[in-house]
Amino acid sequence: MEEDEFFGEKTFQHCCAEFIRHSQQIGDGWEWRTLKDSSEGYMCKTHFQIKSETLMSHSGTSACVQTCLPIEEALELPLDDSEVTETTTGSQVIKYEYHVLYSCSYQVPVLYFRASFLDGRPLALKDIWEGIHECYKTRLLQEPWDAITQQEHPILGQPFFVLHPCKTDEFMTPVLKNSQKINRSVNYITSWLSVVGPVVGLNLPLSYARAASEDE
Amino acid sequence: MHYPIGLLFDLLASSSALPWNITVHFKSFPEKDLLHCPSKDAIEAHFMSCVKEADALKHKSQVINEMQKKDHKQLWMGLQNDRFDQFWAINRKLMEYPAEENGFRYIPFRIYQTTTERPFIQKLFRPVAADGQLHTLGDLLKDVCPSAVAPEDGEKKNQVMIHGIEPMLETPLQWLSEHLSYPDNFLHISIIPQPTD
Numbered sequence: 001m002e003e004d005e006f007f008g009e010k011t012f013q014h015c016c017a018e019f020i021r022h023s024q025q026i027g028d029g030w031e032w033r034t035l036k037d038s039s040e041g042y043m044c045k046t047h048f049q050i051k052s053e054t055l056m057s058h059s060g061t062s063a064c065v066q067t068c069l070p071i072e073e074a075l076e077l078p079l080d081d082s083e084v085t086e087t088t089t090g091s092q093v094i095k096y097e098y099h100v101l102y103s104c105s106y107q108v109p110v111l112y113f114r115a116s117f118l119d120g121r122p123l124a125l126k127d128i129w130e131g132i133h134e135c136y137k138t139r140l141l142q143e144p145w146d147a148i149t150q151q152e153h154p155i156l157g158q159p160f161f162v163l164h165p166c167k168t169d170e171f172m173t174p175v176l177k178n179s180q181k182i183n184r185s186v187n188y189i190t191s192w193l194s195v196v197g198p199v200v201g202l203n204l205p206l207s208y209a210r211a212a213s214e215d216e
Numbered sequence: 217m218h219y220p221i222g223l224l225f226d227l228l229a230s231s232s233a234l235p236w237n238i239t240v241h242f243k244s245f246p247e248k249d250l251l252h253c254p255s256k257d258a259i260e261a262h263f264m265s266c267v268k269e270a271d272a273l274k275h276k277s278q279v280i281n282e283m284q285k286k287d288h289k290q291l292w293m294g295l296q297n298d299r300f301d302q303f304w305a306i307n308r309k310l311m312e313y314p315a316e317e318n319g320f321r322y323i324p325f326r327i328y329q330t331t332t333e334r335p336f337i338q339k340l341f342r343p344v345a346a347d348g349q350l351h352t353l354g355d356l357l358k359d360v361c362p363s364a365v366a367p368e369d370g371e372k373k374n375q376v377m378i379h380g381i382e383p384m385l386e387t388p389l390q391w392l393s394e395h396l397s398y399p400d401n402f403l404h405i406s407i408i409p410q411p412t413d
Contacts, residue, residue, distance in 0.1 A: 035334065036333070104338070104339060104340045105269045105272045105273050105324075105338075106269070106272050120248065121247070122247045122248060149261060149262070149265065150251050150252065151251070151262075151265075152218070152251065152335055153335075154334070154335065154336070154338070155334050155335075156334075157249075157333075157334065157335035158248055158249060159247075159248070159249070159250065159251045159252075164265070166268060166272070166277065
């Protein structure tokens, strides 16, 4: 409604449009989705990754004692204690979905993501955690407000993991101030996504940055 | 759901007699639809995240950021242990605003309707108009959810409910935010069909 702010929703949509234009040029897969009967929308991208997995099946009784194990999982465990084997399930295809939404509360973009197997089974946070590079893990653990939490997607209503947005303003302000100083245009979304994306396995080709500085 | 229980009741069962009978499932957790609740810490994290977001709207996060970790902890513990004074010692600071203003910067609210696709409506909305007049609940609805409010001389189709009551649409939003917010500092508003009896 109000746009007295630095990065309002209209600016968000404009930056996303520019971003998607470049994505289309290089076939990077980003799309814009609008909400029915509304001017609101968000950016999204889906990519598939093959992950090879090794599974250890649990020994029967001891796992059932863990209080945090959901009951249905416990019931599925082999009843025979001697069945502790290491099996390689081979390669698994994981579907990653990334959504970039605008937060009117913080007036910054927010990254929502989720991962699932092809049969629709979602990946738990600890499995996604494994896909994150070591150097980011330490940072995430040290700064809880940069942490990943599970939240309801504000438009779809389904559970997604979210990188908490409250520090975004802090790291984006110097980037934008500097770009003004050296008189070089910057796309907020490109800069922001290049910082937060890699933390969750989303990488941006360098050509986005070149495209941003060429605009206007 | 991780929604406040009062909100769930207003939205889904307001015509039910109390006590509200619910069915608890232990199998087939709907992974794709619901958030997991692994521990009490997860509830605390979710609660604090809502409080932070509310303060981002009310005070650009200034009040919550000026508080120490122990104040955040006291807010949570006060809620968890049902200690009104302990909770309000901290929460009252989140309900203050500068003397020169007439209210918060924006009002933290979410409007829920079971008939819509999206889980809730949340937008930026100021409690005070440019001319200094206080915006009302009716003003909010007309602006962000016009279908919920009946036309002037039309029949009332919906109830607008907060904490199980229907506040008058003329109530100033600033007042509602200060007095009828949930512990997470949000106004959780349910729009439900008018009961026919």
